[in-house]
Each structure stands twice: as structure tokens, then as C-alpha cells.
Amino acid sequence: MSETIKILTIQDISCYGQCSITVALPVVSAFGIETAILPSAVLSTHTSGFTDFTVRDLTEDLPAIKNHWEKEGIYFDAIYTGFIASMEQLDYIKDIIDSRLKPDGLVFVDPAMADNGEFYNGFDQEFADKMCELCKLGDYILPNTTEACYLLHKEWKEEFSKDEMLEMAEELSRFTKRYVILKGDTHKENEMGMIVLDKAESSCEFVYNERIDYLSHGTGDVFASAFVGSTMVGKSPTSAAKVAGEFTKKAIEKTIGDENHKYGVKFEQVIPELYELLDSY
Template sequence: MKDTKILTIQDISCFGQCSITVALPMISAFGIETAILPSAILSTHTSGFTDFTVRDLTEDLPSIRRHWEKEGIDFDAIYTGFIASAEQLGYIKDIIDSRLRSDGLVFVDPAMADNGEFYSVFDQEFADRMGELCKLGDFILPNTTEACFLLHKPWKPHFSKEEMLEMAHELADFTKRYVILKGYESKNHEMGMIILDKIESTVEIVYNDKVDYMSHGTGDVFASAFVGSVMVGKSPSQAAKIAGEFTKKAIERTMGDETHTYGVKFEQVIPELYDLLKL
């Protein structure tokens, strides 16, 4: 029996629950072998810390790909997150072309912006390049800020249901099949995710209760739980519901701890994954 293997490509923040330090334990908890390709190594993530160190690993990507080709190493899925430079995007396309199995899936989390602003190292030119990577994805998972930058639209804190649906349809040009658009807040103060299937021409909204708490890394927790759920056979809407519930529980475990401001305590929720997979 062949085991499922996933490659995740994103940064390692040595401290601060995000990126690979979320993706590796999260996807492994689904029973899936998870390989990593760091885009950069940071002493901490960039939110709330100062004087952090960064080592860009762009130059290492081609040699890693060549070694994997020599060894015959390939993957059932490739999941990308924080990419350190526009140059890396081209190398990642080569890795997808070379190391993804013929029936494999690509998940692209265009992790570059939030709350109406780019992360400090990115700009619109990078967003346009990221859009080209998204087009290789079977699934793309933008928040509303990232969606607006991909589409060259102005961002605002709240979008109506109609505006979110319009944005999801426009994002269909940036994916091979599925758009998972995060960040819709309903009139009932629920958080909604738009799931658009461009092949079947269907759109669905999946809701979770809103938790009034902001934290770094929740997008990585959601994306990793979503990828794991899809890879164990859940539909995109089921996976979005599971990932949303998992993220909500991780936030709830963190609330009230004033010393824990750099991420969410997702590790404490991993034992509950089995029950969530029944959703």
C-alpha cells in the first residue's frame, strides 16, 4: 500500500506558531507523511517581534529539486505558503512540474497580505507573480486582502455577500478548479468561507461561529487543516468546515493568556481532530 506524501513549501519561523511549524505537525496528525522545503529561515515571525533574523534560501531550491529528481522523490500533493521572493516562484513552478505525481494536487495559500496591507516584504508586483503560481493550483485559499491584490481591487474591512460571491467568481481565473475565499462575516456574525468549484459551476458558503480575537498564524492553521482534510478524502466544503472549527477551537484555547500573543495554541486541539473529521 502506497503512503500519501505531501510537500509543503513555506518559511520556517523558528519561534512563533506559523508556516512550517504549523503545517508539519498539523498535516502529520492526519497520518500523512509531510516533507518540507523551507523558503527562508527566520528567528521569529515578523509580527510583533523586532530585530528578527532572516536567511533567504532561494539559491538552494534548484539544487534540492535536482537531488530529488536523482533520487526519484515525488509527491501526491504540494502545498505552498509564505514564499520569500518573486524569484522563488519560478523555482516552485519547476518543482511542481517535476516532482508532483501525474494525479497530484496543488494547494496555494497566497500568504502575502492581511487587513488591507501587504506584509512588509511584498508589493503589487509580487502579487502579480503570485497570481501566476495560483493558476497552477487545484485549490487557492486567499483571504479578502490577498484576493483584492490579486484582482487589483480596493480592499475594505467588510464585504457584502454579493461582493464576496462576485470576488470568488473573478478569482476563478486564478485556479484550476477551487477557490476557497476566507473572510466573509454574515449578518449573524458568523464567519463564512466561499467555496467555488469552477468545473462544476457551484458555489457554497460554509459558516463557523466568529471569535472576536485576532492572532498571527490562524491562516496557516486553517490552510494546513484544510489540506489535511482534503487529502484524507473530505470534500472541499467539509474540509473548510473542519478547518474553520479547528481554527476556532485553537483561538479559544489561546484567549485569556496575555503572555501568548504570537500565535494560537493549535497543538492543544490536535487530539480533537478525530472528532472533527466526523463533521
């Protein structure tokens, strides 16, 4: 029997709202991967669409958790980061990657800090500049166009041309060991796309899924988690992007029509289709 793949995901727990760890843990686990968690913070709800939410910053807990894992000899095949609660945590996370990742392990960085042209509550350009340092440890980085613009000190706009997307992806390649997955290409009518750039091979490919005009929270986490899981079970980055894009689209489709479900997408209902998607791509 082959050894179980073990992944650590570092991001917040939103007690209500389908995002971050409450998405990553079930989705990555559904690939047959043992998924450990390291919460960066505990929030009463996620930060979009809610007011007066509570936040418990867990920065001070991170070193003690890492030290215990060192004593127990716990290592991971991959580390996948999402919503990070503070700049100080970025330094701790770099230490965790250095200490707890296997020598041949992979790092996935989703610089979850902004969308639709704005920073999430509590983030700013100084944080984005610090996030660049974490991205440089990533074998894969998965920004949307807003995050890409903050990382690159560019002005965001609602629509980017194909050439502009390519230029951004190429500029982002200096912040990754190998792959850039740049999400949010909208230049093709009725399709939503992303760029998969491999700087080691000097290759760049566009991947598209049917575009659905429906705004919901947590879709970036759904995509990133499905991408990480697909990659860790052997899919190429392009295939993993296709699986993750289709999985996210199907989750959105399951949610349309439920006006009381604006705090995430019904990804749970699509998990049974994951293996079919893996076979398709």
C-alpha cells in the first residue's frame, strides 16, 4: 500500500461562511489526501458581506504548534497557504515551510488578500509587498487579477486583454519557483479563463470554463483547493486547472436560485463528481 499523501493547509477558520479551511479541509480530503490544518485566525464569519464579525488572531500559537510537530517528527508532502491574518504570520509560515516540508515537498501559495479591485478588510499594500516574499517560496502561486495587480503595483481594471494577462503572468513569474496560475481572464465572451505559466519550460497556456454571471464568496478557495488536490494526485498544472475550474463552475451552478445562500457555494454537492472530473481531464 502506498504511503498516504499529507498536506498542511494554513488559513483562517470562518465559523460561518464557506471559505478558507472549511472549504480546503473537505475538498482536499476528498482526493484521498490526509489534510492537516493550521488556523491563522478564527472569525465568527468571513469578512465579505458581514459586519461586526469577531476575529481571534492566532499568531502567537504558530511557533508552539511548529515546535510540537518538530518533537513528533511530523512532515508534510505539501503546504498550501490561504488567508493569512498578519504580516508577522508570514515570517512564521516561512519558518514552518523550512522546518516541516519534506525535501521534495511542494508549496502552493494562494495570496488571498483582495478581489474585485479592493483589499479585503485589514489588508494593505504593505501586506501585499510582504506577501511577495512568501510567494517566492511557492512552487505554485494562484492569484486573481486584483491580487496580481497589488503584487505588481499595477492599477486594477475590470477587463484585461489577452496580451495584458500574458504580460502580468510573465511579471508574476519572478515571484514563484515555477508555476503561475493567474485567475480572472474575461476577454473571451461567455467564458472565464486563467493562465497557466511554467517558467521552467517557458510555456504559457490559457484554460477556459463556461462563464456564469453569479457573484458569490469563497469560489477562489474552492478553485485553489481543487487545484491543490488534483496536482497532488498526479495531474499536470493545466489538467489540474481544468478540473478545478469545472469543479468551481459546478458548485456555482448548484447554488444559483438559492437567494439565502450568498455566503459561499454548495461545493459539497459536487464532491461526488470529483473523480469523474479527474478522469475527464
